Amino acid sequence: MITPPARSTRIGTLVRAFALLVAVLSLPGCAERTAPTAAATSAEALPLIPAPVQAERGEGRFRIAAGTIVSIAPGDEPARDAANHLVRLLRDTRGLDLSVREETTPSPASIRLQLDAQSPVSQTEGYALDADAQGLRIRARDAAGLFYGAISAWQLAGADTGRDGVEGGAIDIPVVTIRDWPRFGWRGQLLDVARHFHDVDTVKHVIDAMAQHKLNVLHLHLTDDQGWRIEIKRYPKLTGIGAWRTPPGAGRHGTPQRYGGYYSQDQIRELVAYAAARHITILPEIDMPGHAQAAVAAYPEEIGVTGERPPVAVDWGVNPYLFDTDERSLAFIRGVLDEVLELFPSPFIHIGGDEAVKDQWEASPAVRAQMQRLGVKDAHAMQGWFNEQLADYLTSKGRRLIGWDEILEGGLPASASVMSWRGVDGAVTAAKLGHDVVLAPAGWMYLDNLQTERSDEPNGRLAVLPLSRVYELDPVPAELTAEQARHVLGAQGALWSEYIPSRRHIDHALFPRLAAVAEVAWSPMAARDWNGFLARLPAQLQRYQALGIGYSDGAFAADIGIDGGAHTALDGGKANIALGNQTGAGQIRYTTDGSEPTLDSLRYQKPFAATLPVTVKAAVFTEDGQPLAATRSRHFDRQTLLSVDTQGLRNCHNGGPLGLRVPLLPDMPGMDTPVYNVDLFYACWTYPQARLDGIAAIRIDAARLARNYGLAHDQSKVHQYPSSLPRGERALGELEVLRGCDGEMLAQMPLPEGSALGEQFELEVPLPPREGVHDLCLRFTAAIDGPLYAIGAVQLIEATAQSPPVQR
Numbered sequence: 001m002i003t004p005p006a007r008s009t010r011i012g013t014l015v016r017a018f019a020l021l022v023a024v025l026s027l028p029g030c031a032e033r034t035a036p037t038a039a040a041t042s043a044e045a046l047p048l049i050p051a052p053v054q055a056e057r058g059e060g061r062f063r064i065a066a067g068t069i070v071s072i073a074p075g076d077e078p079a080r081d082a083a084n085h086l087v088r089l090l091r092d093t094r095g096l097d098l099s100v101r102e103e104t105t106p107s108p109a110s111i112r113l114q115l116d117a118q119s120p121v122s123q124t125e126g127y128a129l130d131a132d133a134q135g136l137r138i139r140a141r142d143a144a145g146l147f148y149g150a151i152s153a154w155q156l157a158g159a160d161t162g163r164d165g166v167e168g169g170a171i172d173i174p175v176v177t178i179r180d181w182p183r184f185g186w187r188g189q190l191l192d193v194a195r196h197f198h199d200v201d202t203v204k205h206v207i208d209a210m211a212q213h214k215l216n217v218l219h220l221h222l223t224d225d226q227g228w229r230i231e232i233k234r235y236p237k238l239t240g241i242g243a244w245r246t247p248p249g250a251g252r253h254g255t256p257q258r259y260g261g262y263y264s265q266d267q268i269r270e271l272v273a274y275a276a277a278r279h280i281t282i283l284p285e286i287d288m289p290g291h292a293q294a295a296v297a298a299y300p301e302e303i304g305v306t307g308e309r310p311p312v313a314v315d316w317g318v319n320p321y322l323f324d325t326d327e328r329s330l331a332f333i334r335g336v337l338d339e340v341l342e343l344f345p346s347p348f349i350h351i352g353g354d355e356a357v358k359d360q361w362e363a364s365p366a367v368r369a370q371m372q373r374l375g376v377k378d379a380h381a382m383q384g385w386f387n388e389q390l391a392d393y394l395t396s397k398g399r400r401l402i403g404w405d406e407i408l409e410g411g412l413p414a415s416a417s418v419m420s421w422r423g424v425d426g427a428v429t430a431a432k433l434g435h436d437v438v439l440a441p442a443g444w445m446y447l448d449n450l451q452t453e454r455s456d457e458p459n460g461r462l463a464v465l466p467l468s469r470v471y472e473l474d475p476v477p478a479e480l481t482a483e484q485a486r487h488v489l490g491a492q493g494a495l496w497s498e499y500i501p502s503r504r505h506i507d508h509a510l511f512p513r514l515a516a517v518a519e520v521a522w523s524p525m526a527a528r529d530w531n532g533f534l535a536r537l538p539a540q541l542q543r544y545q546a547l548g549i550g551y552s553d554g555a556f557a558a559d560i561g562i563d564g565g566a567h568t569a570l571d572g573g574k575a576n577i578a579l580g581n582q583t584g585a586g587q588i589r590y591t592t593d594g595s596e597p598t599l600d601s602l603r604y605q606k607p608f609a610a611t612l613p614v615t616v617k618a619a620v621f622t623e624d625g626q627p628l629a630a631t632r633s634r635h636f637d638r639q640t641l642l643s644v645d646t647q648g649l650r651n652c653h654n655g656g657p658l659g660l661r662v663p664l665l666p667d668m669p670g671m672d673t674p675v676y677n678v679d680l681f682y683a684c685w686t687y688p689q690a691r692l693d694g695i696a697a698i699r700i701d702a703a704r705l706a707r708n709y710g711l712a713h714d715q716s717k718v719h720q721y722p723s724s725l726p727r728g729e730r731a732l733g734e735l736e737v738l739r740g741c742d743g744e745m746l747a748q749m750p751l752p753e754g755s756a757l758g759e760q761f762e763l764e765v766p767l768p769p770r771e772g773v774h775d776l777c778l779r780f781t782a783a784i785d786g787p788l789y790a791i792g793a794v795q796l797i798e799a800t801a802q803s804p805p806v807q808r
Contacts, residue, residue, distance in 0.1 A: 190495060287351070698764070
């Protein structure tokens with residue numbers, strides 16, 4: 001496996017309004033200052049995410065109904081903006097159509113929002129919310145605080161699910177006193193639009209969701225090897241050429257002949273303004289010096305090291321193309337930055353800086369001569385020099401450079417900040433050196449990892465990142481002193497888009513984990529509690545439903561299996577059915593008669609016996625009866641007990657997941673695309689605990705996938721299994737079936753002719769008689785410079801007089 005895990009590929013199992021932020025950063029002791037000044041009290045299951053610093057419930061209720069006035073003081077424009085946003089949310093989620101009214105004295109039983117220099121919460125972005133029987137009042141000393149107070153008021157009102165018992169969308173909210181402010185000034189989410197382009201409406205959808213979670217930094221990853229997504233007027237070929245690629249398997253299964261897109265400068269301005277109205281600043285990332293293939297494809301002579309024009313990359317991962325280091329290249333970069341700075345008011349500009357393979361620099365006589373003139377000792381130090389040129393230029397324009405933690409390796413300009421993704425070590429090192437840091441560690445915050453181990457998960461990384469793991473992160477590493485911790489600006493999630501081609505994929509990957517990201521970045525540790533978070537999450541899921549957010553319910557969905565493994569049920573025709581879910585939350589109700597489970601169905605308490613064949617359906621509800629996850633179903637009979645799908649196969653070398661869960665073709669748009677679990681380094685799968693008694697053949701559903709992975713120096717780790725075919729037939733290779741990866745060869749079968757990517761085919765081969773339960777090893781001997789072969793499902797076939805095994 002790649003070590004350390006690559007940020008853009010994450011191949012293998014990973015272990016791995018912004019103007020207000022300027023004000024926050026300018027204050028001394030950012031991390032220390034944002035600690036709560038009083039002990040945080042329990043929110044007592046108030047439906048608030050992120051958890052507030054202080055929340056105290058009182059006796060009584062306040063009703064919000066169709067006639068409720070949302071009151072603001074005359075001329076209070078920040079209050080008007082926050083009030084209008086509150087009204088929109090209440091309309092969209094409760095069907096209430098409230099009006100905003102300017103009033104010197106608020107109406108009785110109204111919702112009052114007011115910018116107030118004497119608000120009891122003095123912290124930046126903080127707010128005070130007081131609700132009693134006479135009304136609801138939100139006060140803050142800045143516009144962002146009012147906005148976040150409005151978000152909390154909306155959350156208290158909840159979503160109208162038809163269960164409230166009050167007609168017309170009206171709702172009774174509890175009497176409550178809230179004093180709240182964020183722990184960190186930087187609360188972000190990265191959206192990668194370079195690998196898969198996401199249109200303006202989709203980006204706005206993400207911005208809206210971030211605002212509803214009190215996040216304030218959208219890190220927009222705009223350029224990479226696979227696409228340049230921002231119009232630069234002085235360099236039109238960056239989008240004319242660099243924004244488009246010819247995808248593998250073009251023309252098959254809905255894959256377009258030409259894939260890509262970009263944002264015009266007017267669209268960027270539209271997005272920046274849309275975000276700013278929700279107190280979010282867009283942080284642009286322009287990758288340099290690596291991840292530059294799309295740019296070099298557009299202007300090879302101006303910025304390329306070799307002068308040769310590559311295609312826009314179709315390979316995910318680490319590709320070799322770098323920006324040159326000469327003055328012509330730097331002048332080009334400054335020209336790009338000038339237009340970027342005009343479009344984005346962000347005080348920081350992200351330059352990437354990660355995974356810059358130095359082969360081209362090291363092979364270039366011109367770069368080596370430049371290094372000698374500069375007295376730079378090696379290529380890593382040369383990247384440090386390169387970053388220093390960028391940092392100096394940005395500083396001259398009143399901006400700050402931030403990059404991924406690799407920028408530490410060649411020496412870091414004093415003004416630069418670090419975003420730590422390879423664990424937390426980069427943040428610790430940078431903070432100890434006096435640099436500001438943002439935590440986005442892969443092992444906690446990379447949301448393109450799968451949410452569960454379920455077979456119904458779509459494309460993604462096979463390193464499962466459960467909701468609980470996201471919630472665990474403390475952005476202030478324990479290794480830092482109080483003084484060093486002042487350099488921790490905050491934290492953010494990351495959604496890389498190699499396997500996120502659509503808005504539906506975005507929703508599935510982000511939610512509900514974005515709720516955990518929000519609580520990590522906003523709430524003080526004293527207010528954070530996993531069980532409390534789970535108790536508050538059902539209300540958040542209802543809000544997602546009301547807003548049309550296609551969240552994943554996998555953390556709560558019922559897992560249906562056989563206690564002891566499938567082979568235990570083959571004798572006697574009975575199975576011991578075990579149910580559960582990832583979080584352990586909620587009540588599981590199930591049926592075995594084919595009907596849909598309801599609250600009146602049997603409640604799961606412990607494994608139960610069932611006679612085969614049987615279809616088990618299970619749904620999960622909160623203790624008070626609200627749905628937590630949709631019904632899941634699994635059918636058990638002899639055939640299904642003798643089969644596994646791609647998710648049931650294991651890694652031949654460590655018994656764990658295989659690294660990636662990839663679609664049939666990389667640019668297929670559908671959410672229901674066939675998916676395959678693969679290990680890029682070993683074309684080998686284990687079918688665990690296969691019962692071989694009476695088995696006469698094995699059938700394998702397979703596919704030819706694109707081998708579109710830039711592995712750089714890790715290419716040598718890709719294993720070629722030797723073929724036993726005659727020399728003239730070895731190009732295609734074969735499928736081998738072994739009893740254990742180092743054991744007896746049970747069967748071999750040549751792969752069918754054909755080279756079309758995205759082609760699915762079936763292999764069936766006889767097996768010699770064997771008894772007992774064994775791990776079966778399935779591997780392909782195909783050449784590693786051709787398609788990537790994958791397995792979608794495996795079926796063991798029992799001997800019958802009517803259907804002898806066949807080979808085809």
